[in-house]
Amino acid sequence: MMQRFVDNAIAISKESVKTITFESLNNIFRLINGISAVLLAFLPGKATILEGLHGWELRPTFCGPRLPRWMGNGVSSFNQLIHKLSVDSDCSSVDYSSGEDDDGYESPASPRSRSSYASWASTVWEYDKHQTTFEYILSWILCPFKFLFGLPIRFFHLLFLRGNLSSQSPHTSYLHSPRKLPSLRDHFVHCATDRRRGVIEDLHLATEICIEAVFDAVHKAVHLMLSPSEAVKILSEEVFPQWTKNVHVKELVENVSTSVLGEDEPAHTERKISFHPLNTDARTCQDVITELGYPYEAIHVVTEDGYILLLERxxxxxxxxxxxxxxxxxxxxxxxxxxxxxxxxxFAAFDQGYDVFLGNFRGLVSREHVDRNISSRQYWRYSINEHGTKDIPAMIEKIHKVKTSELKLCYPDLDKENGDQQPYNLCAICHSLGGAGVLMYAITRRIEEKPHRLSRLILLSPAGFHDDSNLAFTLVEHLFLALAPILVKIVPAFYIPTRFFRMLLNKLARDFHSYPAVGGLVQTLMSYVVGGDSSNWIGVLGLPHYNMNDMPGVSFYVALHLAQMKRSGKFRMFDYGNPEANMQVYGSTEPLDLGEWFDLVDVPVDLVGGRKDKIIRPSMVRKYYILMKEAGVEVSYNEFEYAHLDFTFSHREELLAYVMSRLRLVKSTL
Structure with missing residues (x-):
């Protein structure tokens, strides 16, 4: 009777603390969201900056208190909370949505045996994962009991874990089918990761874990006081472990279920999951492509100077x-x-019958290089020159080698039909810095009298000319060039160096979607930094290639090269700072002005500008068009109502239709 009364009192207290804590945190975050909305109301230009974003609401929506997820069914089981979070989303889906509220979901019922086993597995996993944290918390909370009874804290921890295991159904053997546990654990890791929790959601979950741990420890301590025989038994196991060792071994052997792997239990194949429980979404380009049912190949390319590039296909x-x-x-x-x-x-190009190659420049945090001991300063010592004269040549030559060998197998009479002619057409679609790099590649290959193997260039807001920009970029340019001798010794590149802060950035991007006013404020401030460009900067930060394992960075010399282009008003190669160095590389005291060599571009070029693009303004893309037209290049120009990132990260049907129409202009080699 007393035990039941104590259990009810502790359960009511626990649920009360959880509810109060949950609602307090929610009210704090709503207050922050409201303050952000007030600040956002006074910022100029917010309407034009945020008009291109989908699912954003500048006015916060205040609603009354609601039951937390762990009370949705009127049940307060922490195990059900973990299980519910793990099946919250379809693990196989690819979702880059804005993170709308999904509290109204319903999880399908599962068979009782699998449910109980899943609940046990998730519980053991969570306790094992937070074992150190729990012991630290318990060491402070249960400190009076430690001095009162003279017992080690591990005594309470063993009781705490033992009580949860013993509370399972007697029909569920906790050593049942040892093969299945790793797979189920990976399943929970995968599902919890794929749900893409933000910092605020993690804070809610961590708070509930701590509350659950504290109240469970208190419950077990009270249970000890009300059941002296159980306390004496556990104390004897702790003090005299040899006496109970044989008994435990016998119990474990009796509880092991022996079964033969046969028709009723097919062979298990473990799936390796590349996700981390703390990360929001660590999927790679390969994961996205294969999950959508498309074929995939990875080709590793080594450049002339030893950088290892990933050419995906x-x-x-x-x-x-x-x-x-x-x-x-x-x-x-x-x-x-x-x-x-x-x-x-x-995917659009593949569906139109093209063999698709996805290039990746050097410049990842993982620093892929043939010299595994290369220092950070040595790795990041490159400019746009290396992108155009090292990276792109290596990838295109690899494409040529692969395509030529494959087509010879598919078409045995290929040599008789084409002779020395290239047996395939290769078009390039490039965005921003990629456009500057591929133009540099095409021109320098013609100067070196080497084939560039390209049939057409489609350049989306290409970099290269930057003299028409706003005041903010001009100030950054002057500061950058003035402080370059000092900064180059301190900052080799611009990226987030540690896994923790990369994870934090990705999670914060998720929170910015959950709290629209905060996200709108951050989006507005970020757009000011980039000259008022209305691209969805917050949404891009939440994409998988900005994850805790790796992310793209920008070399200091690439940024310096862009500043040099802006200062000179020319599309030219890197200035090494002194006439001797330039003479050694270019054969002249000044770097090569690529704009003067546009007459060497012997393939059609399609230029696309964005009227809302504030990073590379359409006037700069038109400057390309004018110079190429004067040089006799077969060039076209088109504009869309796009910001800078809309060319790649937004769903634009008119852009896809235009790009596909330009690709179809290339004559087939069949």
Missing amino acids: IPRHNSRKAVYLQHGVFDSSMGWVSNGVVGSPA
């Missing part, structure tokens, strides 16, 4: 039409597939 081995897509600054191949099947250029 959505293969059509027998196709004689190929397309090479190259990303821009702070980006990767993920940008070409991030909008799913319908809105991504890579």
